Amino acid sequence: MNTKYIDLIDQSFDFPQPEFKLEEKTLQFHGVNLMELIEEYGAPLKFTYLPQISNNIQRAKSWFADAFKKHNYKGKYNYCYCTKSSHFKHVLDEALTNDIHIETSSAFDIDIVRNLKKEGKITNNTFVLSNGFKREQYVTNIANLINDGHKNCIPIIDNYEEIDLLSQEINGKFKVGIRIASEEEPKFEFYTSRLGIGYKNIVPFYKNQIQNNEKVELKMLHFFINTGIRDNAYYWNELTKCLKVYTALKKICPTLDSLNIGGGFPIKNSLAFDFDYAYMVDEIVNQIKTVCEEEEVATPNIFTEFGSFTVGESGGAIYKVLYQKQQNDREKWNMINSSFITTLPDTWAINKRFIMLPVNRWHESYERVLLGGLTCDSDDYYNSEQHVNAIYLPKYNKERPLYIGFFNTGAYQETIGGFGGLQHCLIPSPKHILIQRDADGNLSKKIFSEQQKSEDLLKILGYNEASQSLDFQKNGNSNGKLHLADNKL
Template identity: 80%
Template sequence: MELVKKYGAPLKFTYLPKISDNIGRAKKWFADALEKSDYKATYNYCYCTKSSHFNHVLNEALKNDIHIETSAAIDMKIVESLKKKGKITDDTYVICNGFKRDHYVSNIADLINSGHKNCIPIIDNYEEIDLLSEAIDGKYKIGIRIASEEEPKFEFYTSRLGIGYKNIVPFYNKQISENEQVELKMLHFFINTGIRDTAYYWNELLKCLKVYINLKKICPSLDSLNIGGGFPVKNSLHFEYDYKYMVEEIVNQIKLACDEAEVDVPHIFTEFGSFTVGESGGAIYEILYQKQQNDREKWNMINSSFITTLPDTWAISKKFVMLAVNRWNDEYERVLLGGMTCDSDDYYNSEQHTNAIYLPKYKREKPLYIGFFNTGAYQETIGGFDGLQHCLIPQPKHLLINRDEDGNLTTSVFREQQKADDFLKILGYNE
């Protein structure tokens, strides 16, 4: 409420210390698991930039001796900028995922040709080695992405990203084994639904380990396994997930499979995006008005839009932690939350099967503010930042919250709320 009184609402904020907190938690889980299993290789934490590309996010994350994963051509320009500023060194791994064509290939080649030998392009399809080899001077390292099989509920059977399990060894024999310019270092494994304690996840991991072992036996240079990302972020107050157990079990499964096959265990890489930055973000709105649409449905209208500021709630029905910010001790009522756009999909409900939220009763003379928390991943990049917004609803003011050397909270305005002139200029009215 102090932030609301000082800066107003709607308001978005990024609490930077949470980024370092989560990186530290994950690194400790893996360090403990490696020690417990007597695992004779290293763990490397990567942050996947697509979750949030902002300078303040990368600056905070890179304080923690981590590496990064990129997804597209412009990511590489961000890498160049960070390297010039000394945030990234030649020892930093830059794992290049995604479908690669001219612009992305050229930018990867520029980084490798400049001497950054720890840049590892992850091969996504059969043409990429030829494209990279033409652009890169001398030898370079690569990884191969496994096209994992999706859960049965998906609309398709196999991920569009990567190369099928059965095709990887033949692909290595045909394009890599006798190619003196290329050194295979990494096998990349990623599950779209994330790292979860399900039969599906463990089955896919074991299939991946079989590929790693078969490849390792014919490719001595292969020494790293990237298990991707997918650690979940708390999305409700009753969220439960045993991170420590999952890390220990993953490390244990890798070690058991490799020991049984009598091959060296791989260095482990992860690419945590949402887990790194998700819990650092939040949004605060004011309830402007209440509409009684029938005898059962009361709509509390927020002074912003869910479609523009929290697009995952609209696009994939994602849930975030939602709480009243003030008036906790007042009487509550069952409501629905609506955004200001004219789109019927601009609404939020707590759970899809209950279709309702409980909040302090609306009273015109007693303003009510609500907060959505753990919103730090993807919302700005999906919704669009500082550009056109649906129904021209302005993007909220964005705050950065940090701590100084004495541990005191500090706040600064990263972006002011968009103004009418900003939209008119984009639309060509104000030249």
């Protein structure tokens, strides 16, 4: 009878897979021996396998190159990285080795751009597409970047006031894009995205604010839908509406030459994941060309803004099963030595799925379990709703510690979880390891951040001796109002 965990996986999925295999009865991820990683650095542990960032960028570039060649598509393809997925320097450094461009979403993003320029990682030829709702500091930072010579910084107009705000601070002529406010799926609470300008208002907006404005040159139309790039009627319908707007605008705006189709490529969230990326790219390119030919306008340069796809599959988290709680006849809770809310917040916030596999003990019998985090919050768990199906793991054995890994966690989890800051129930952020390969394929590892210590959290909370005393005193001259000693924190 096949009762081992390895048998369950073999019966359920094609295994091994390109990034997962067993070596000496333990799991390897892209050739990284995870038990050796645990023995060296302990658990809980987070890691980033940097080569996967470049790998996914190159995959996407090859799909577009193949589609352009097949359809004899006239135009250029530009890969942009959506920095909000992960702002970390090691991520940008790796991504920018692949001749890509950047999409920003806030004022501080521009400070990162300036830092990268100082280091020579990007130049004035690098496109910086500035999305998001722009006010004050963001507008000022964009303007300063353009005024300093970065003419390929293209603010994507999100509302009717941004042209005037930018014009007041930018010296001379500048380029812009316009974001389309796409219509969302019927199941959404809202019908239209809060971002961008409605389909019907794009051409009138161009005529009113850009067409006769000598300072502003329209270069790009930006299209993105919240559910991402999917092979369904909703996506193709929204893309068709976008192309109708593009061709109508192109006929009256000769400077318009680029279409930004945003991001939204899914990443692998189970061993059963199946998405035909090459087909989707081929069909997108084909539809853009077909509509443009029908409307007798030149095909645009195509931009994408892949964020999760760029960095997501590079990340992982490893936990140790501390204890098993039998709560009733059917429910066994495996308690991990960390918290899902703090280290993988999307599992808690949006029931996001990640690949979950044991690191060791694959050749032992298995059981159905639930996974619980350390906090006292009832929502700190990972179960079959977040997983692709019921969770099975090698049977708990107090004498034989079990380690489990969550994979493809590299996008958003650190920023949403508040990296380096306070964590729910003061559960510390785990140690984070960066893994790289040299030209000969040899692995190297370094610690990016140590596990948070008590003093790190106490300092944030104001308990350390160096923090300003919060000694409230009554001021006799202020009608009994309270004030801070020394009037500052």
